[in-house]
Amino acid sequence: MTVSTIRSVAKYAGVSIATVSRALARPNAVRPGTREKVLAAVAALDFVPNAQAVQFRRRATRTVILLVRDISNPFYLDIFKGVEEIAFAAGYRVLMGDARNEAARVGHYVEMVRRRQADGLILMTGWLPSPLPKPSALPPIVVALEFIPEADLPTVTIDNQAAAKQAVDHLVGLGHRRIAHLTGPTPEVMSLGRHEGYLSGLAAAGIEPDPDLIVRGDFHLASGRAGVVELLARGVDFTAIFASSDAMAVGAINELRARGQRVPEDVSVVGFDDSIFAEACDPPLTTVRQHRREIGGRAMELMIEILSGRKPQRSSICVDVELVRRGTTKPSLAHPSDAPLPTKEAP
Amino acid sequence: MTVSTIRSVAKYAGVSIATVSRALARPNAVRPGTREKVLAAVAALDFVPNAQAVQFRRRATRTVILLVRDISNPFYLDIFKGVEEIAFAAGYRVLMGDARNEAARVGHYVEMVRRRQADGLILMTGWLPSPLPKPSALPPIVVALEFIPEADLPTVTIDNQAAAKQAVDHLVGLGHRRIAHLTGPTPEVMSLGRHEGYLSGLAAAGIEPDPDLIVRGDFHLASGRAGVVELLARGVDFTAIFASSDAMAVGAINELRARGQRVPEDVSVVGFDDSIFAEACDPPLTTVRQHRREIGGRAMELMIEILSGRKPQRSSICVDVELVRRGTTKPSLAHPSDAPLPTKEAP
């Protein structure tokens, strides 16, 4: 590891340190001959500017933190990718933080940027440390995909309700009328939005919602299995399931199969996310795609605008979703009415 | 965002900045009364030390970069988690870098630490920028799970050969003798190790390897499907498949099913990694588990030792793997000999 400083380069090139600095930062602010000399010295001494000193001087770290709820979720990978691409291109670095589902850790990361370890925070947790610091004490924050009702922060989201409605519309279009919903953890805005979308999809089709068709999950695979177990235990009829996450959809499919039901022949299933599970699923999963790269990218763009002191045009952005029709949905064989399914053994 | 500095705190408390610094860094190097005053001032002014200044002064960033081959791979999530846990506890931060499979980007990250943006680099790519900088120009690097033959760097790995052999031993123990291997991308050390393990597993059982049973893949799902297509096209008999990654195993299973073969009844399948695919698979995948958290943690521990100037006891660590028997393997129905499978339609 080299240790040469700007001073040694200056001496070697026979110029002042200011000239070295300029030759490196704005090459054409310096006479070509001088530039040559400096560059030669830089090469000879294998000089690399000390980034810490530069950033300290400039009062900027050019680093942002992407803080996620739980890093085990592969969902965040593409978000990260979107953030990182934009960040990299703009000369920023991305520090990935894992909140491990603990509010306290969010506080830690907020503290990090207050201490100037980073310039800003892209938040993908639904909470901020409480008591909420007064707005003036909050560092630059952009919220992605989540909602923090208490604070009015710039946000990049999708329209969960419209997205869920699309999924239900698809099912309805296929002739399904007994559609179950595996929801996300329910006090959360995201889960609620998707559930409302489910309800409005039913309403649009003139279908009366049936509380027995609604099962609460937590987005994880196991809760998808459990959801099907519950549905079957209730003895309720259904020809389709809308799951608020792909992982739950896969869990549900596995459980349905274990119970002798075929997908999509007996039951159609739609997921949400278009995550890595969707393509690994057999048949591939029909699902609502979230453009994760784009969401991440947009969030980073917002952050850059904020950090540049420019006031962003829109402080909140809504990214479109897209229904991806694949193999787990097909037309309902049930009568157009609410007639029970052909034959279904109880669990 | 607060802007108070140590100087304002000093003035407020009526002491010198040196005292403030001490009161914060080593509280008992200062008289209790003074400490009180300082702490009160800190609280009143909502002072947080500027981390950039501190680190600049101390010539350390307390940040390490975890650079992965391709961030889209969920495999790295748990590695990150392991790294981050140890790092966090030791007061380090982890910057996640994505090499996007490009050697040039590795160079970029090496450069980052040379510029003192970070103290060290945990490398999970199989390459370093070439031409290789002379060792003296290399920053602190720990290699995890990969191998960089050209350079002699501290490494945390698993014994790929022994691990693969375990998988094959398991299959052999179940009575399988016609075992296919879906390899990883082949010029790479990791893939080669696993293939050697496969071969030695066969050798130990006195089974002659059959080149027709070996298909090259790239660790991804699609190549698992393609591998089965190839195997079937070759018209070769097999009762089991060992795939060098879980993703390939899942792809293979999906393709087998599409061709009317049952898993594990007709064909047993073993994967490698125990990744997120393994549990989502139906039935759950028998696979070789890599303890990713531990691997990450060990790598970070090594890094901390190196950065602390302590010479690590062992510069290379090998983490154990574990065969996880689940639902995709069962005893072979084929004759104990090399007899062809009962009935199998050609593709």
Add this chain to the structure above:
DNA sequence: CTGTTAGCGCCTTCAT
């Protein structure tokens, strides 16, 4: 165009 100079915010001897 180039050099001189004054810090950025903090830690750390070195005196007192």
Add this chain to the structure above:
DNA sequence: ATGAAGGCGCTAACAG
């Protein structure tokens, strides 16, 4: 136990 002072390596006025 405390204060004064000197940088860390660099950038950004300000003069020339």
